[in-house]
Amino acid sequence: MFDNLIIGQYVPRESVIHRMDPRAKLVCLFLFMIVLFIGNRIIALLPGILFVAVAFWLAQIPLRFFAKGLRLIVIIITITFILHLFMTREGNVLVDIGWLTIYEGALTQASLIAVRLFLLVILASMLTLTTTPIDLTDGLETLFGPLKKIGVPAHELALTMSIALRFIPTLLGETEKIVKAQLARGASFSEGSLVKRAKALIPLLVPLLIQSFKRAEDLATAMEARGYDGSSERTKYRELTWKRSDTFMLMVTILTGVMILILRG
């Protein structure tokens, strides 16, 4: 039922990208994100496209599986593209047929936004596809560590995130089970008008919410019973190690960024 969802999924592989330090991956992603929005011409984004393509090739994630998972995102990006195309009024008129006018500026603007979003989504989903949730939160926690001094609860934030990530599959499993139970009682989730379909979700959402609250309470009780207090001096069994290859990857990202900066108009 949710066979094609790739959000929060981890695909185990033995690739260079998988072996990267999560901190390096996070920093690279962050840098790339900023640089993408600095690049203001399609030509300037070319190094970015190359960067993402190479990273994807290195990560060894099956293309068909990935493409299927991106279907929804592609639809959203297409809608953004179309909206931009019709709403922007800049530069020369390209097409003019009665009610429809497309400006030159609109075309470049729309494709720029679409390419940026697309690259961003690919790289961001590659982060979760190649990093285990625990590595991801460990990375985040150490990156946010310095902010503890000014009162940012870095550990608690990381913990909240890892719990949220941890329960995505559980929640999906639960949803599938309840969907099946209601289907077996004759419910239908894919027929009728929009209002009818929205109403059909009630028998799914109510049990799901109730289950989630119960689970949250159980989890809190279990953690308290074990005296969990992560904010005090906690030592870790698994420690992150920054390798030379991580520095190399970071350099490559910076280089890509510089190229985008040079190419921007």
Place this chain on the structure above:
Amino acid sequence: MHIKAQDLGYTYMKNTPFEKKALDGVNLEIKEGSRVAIVGHTGSGKSTLVQHMNGLLIPSEGSLTAGEMEIRPGTKQKTLSKLRQRVGMVFQFPEHQLFDETVEKDVAFGPMNFGLTREEACGRGRDALRKVGLHDESLYKKSPFELSGGQMRRVAIAGVLASEPEMLILDEPTAGLDPEGRVKMMELFSGWQKESEARSYVLVTHHMEDAATYADYIFVMHQGTVVLEGSPEVVFSHEERLQQWGLGVPKTTKLLIELSKKANTPINVASFSVEDTAKEIVRLLKGDKRDV
């Protein structure tokens, strides 16, 4: 309802890196009015198999025929509503499916989906609630979430029975119940089945005792296929093979097998109730060596 699976295969998450074959070449036949159990170790594919019987899953290969309806790869979900009315399904922890404001409304959800008016559905719902042993009418107007765990499970089961199916699929309906609760629950289904000749159920279970007591025919599943089938007497005479598949035999059978070995006399080990077992032991003690 007559059920027949032919070379049935099912693959979870097809065409993804998580692809997993859950069923492979399953052939089975279930006659109308029968009580069937499906046993197997965790992950043997028993739940996947039974979810084909009311069209929740569509086969990846082969076909499944339920009554006049044939389901093969590519059959559309929309055409299966009729089948779901005739085949009810009780999941593990059925109380998780409750959602409506009152017990009465929740139970009426199924019948109303299958096209009954509110009054008719409520009428059937009340019948079903009484059938599962909830006679106190003040409960019917309460929220299902105010009830105790046991009551919630009964309400959920009433919600399935209210659609008046011909066949019930019971996917470990007694999970998490104490021994007394388990017997009561199974007696409820057994009583329901006896009410009409056309009624049948398929019980998925880990408990060999339940399978022996509440089924006339047992299918044993292992790694996605049916590896053994037959009456409880036949199936539980293969103790060694069952153990290879991570399964056992009912405790009574186990006792008789051990006794038989110690006393070096053949015993009829196919007695599954405590009374029959006691009788067998008495016969052994009396030295009655008549053929078994």
